[in-house]
Amino acid sequence: MQTPALHLGTTPWMSTYTAKELTRQAVYAESLGYQSFWLPESHFGGIGSIPDPLLPLAAIASSTKSIRLGTTSLLLPLRHPVLVAEQVAVLDQLSEGRVILGVGRGFRREMLEVFGVEPKLKRRMFEDCLEQMIKAWNGTDLLAVSGNAPLMDEVRLGPETVQKPHPPVWVAAFGPKALKQAGSFGLPYLASPIESFERLLQNYASHSQACTEAGHVCAEALPVMRNVFISRKKTELDSVKTLLNKQMQEIASSQMGRSPALVKAAAETSVDNWAIVGEPNAVFDKISLYREQLGMTHLINARMRIEGLEEKLRISSLDYLSALFR
Numbered sequence: 323m324q325t326p327a328l329h330l331g332t333t334p335w336m337s338t339y340t341a342k343e344l345t346r347q348a349v350y351a352e353s354l355g356y357q358s359f360w361l362p363e364s365h366f367g368g369i370g371s372i373p374d375p376l377l378p379l380a381a382i383a384s385s386t387k388s389i390r391l392g393t394t395s396l397l398l399p400l401r402h403p404v405l406v407a408e409q410v411a412v413l414d415q416l417s418e419g420r421v422i423l424g425v426g427r428g429f430r431r432e433m434l435e436v437f438g439v440e441p442k443l444k445r446r447m448f449e450d451c452l453e454q455m456i457k458a459w460n461g462t463d464l465l466a467v468s469g470n471a472p473l474m475d476e477v478r479l480g481p482e483t484v485q486k487p488h489p490p491v492w493v494a495a496f497g498p499k500a501l502k503q504a505g506s507f508g509l510p511y512l513a514s515p516i517e518s519f520e521r522l523l524q525n526y527a528s529h530s531q532a533c534t535e536a537g538h539v540c541a542e543a544l545p546v547m548r549n550v551f552i553s554r555k556k557t558e559l560d561s562v563k564t565l566l567n568k569q570m571q572e573i574a575s576s577q578m579g580r581s582p583a584l585v586k587a588a589a590e591t592s593v594d595n596w597a598i599v600g601e602p603n604a605v606f607d608k609i610s611l612y613r614e615q616l617g618m619t620h621l622i623n624a625r626m627r628i629e630g631l632e633e634k635l636r637i638s639s640l641d642y643l644s645a646l647f648r
């Protein structure tokens with residue numbers, strides 16, 4: 323059987339989050355043949371925050387034609403399920419069916435508390451929200467879902483999503499409980515880009531087992547987020563590894579906006595354990611290993627915003643990566 327083509331995606335590689343700048347990057351990625359462009363959700367980080375990634379993705383939708391528009395983790399406990407189902411449906415309409423929705427729970431206690439979310443309840447809230455969103459997309463009477471006394475015969479979601487029964491939903495998950503929860507829905511699991519290859523093998527096996535135990539056939543999509551940098555110059559490769567290591571050490575020290583356990587593990591190991599940095603042939607071989615041993619179907623080039631690295635080198639790397647799988 324012939325191996326399916328690898329789906330390539332990317333996150334932004336410059337950290338100026340205006341609609342104009344993000345659109346410029348998405349248009350360029352589309353011109354290189356990238357098939358998806360991904361934005362995270364982040365709060366209270368100043369000008370670099372994206373508190374609602376659906377909004378800039380709507381701007382990007384108007385200037386692109388084919389590239390899919392993804393969220394690496396839309397935080398469901400912060401949102402009303404019917405409202406977010408409507409917002410996703412609108413984006414799916416605006417983009418003519420190009421949405422991939424990555425969803426998550428959030429882990430920063432201070433962020434959850436600002437939004438009135440009790441941290442110990444976040445997992446239950448996430449599950450309830452996702453269940454109600456799926457019911458809304460499937461055309462369920464929303465009054466029946468809410469349990470409110472009917473003021474009319476029925477209330478159904480409008481507009482409907484272009485993709486049926488709804489856009490693909492992937493679950494960002496860290497740790498055994500989150501992996502089991504993702505598997506209980508039978509939805510693809512989206513890992514952190516800084517987990518080691520060995521940890522990914524264990525995580526995807528646990529997720530697959532959870533899917534089976536819940537009575538689901540595992541989803542065909544198996545996405546992996548990874549730092550990827552390609553160059554033919556050893557000096558540039560060494561420089562990127564040094565910059566990535568420094569960046570991870572700084573994040574580990576501050577623990578701002580990241581899971582401390584994941585960051586600590588990454589900071590204490592070689593960059594090669596959680597990033598793919600090398601010459602074109604070496605990168606192709608490593609990505610092939612991910613496809614063979616993990617069954618990876620989607621590679622999302624993440625965390626390209628490497629402090630101290632010129633944009634021309636980031637773009638050169640993006641071009642190399644797309645050329646490997648054209």
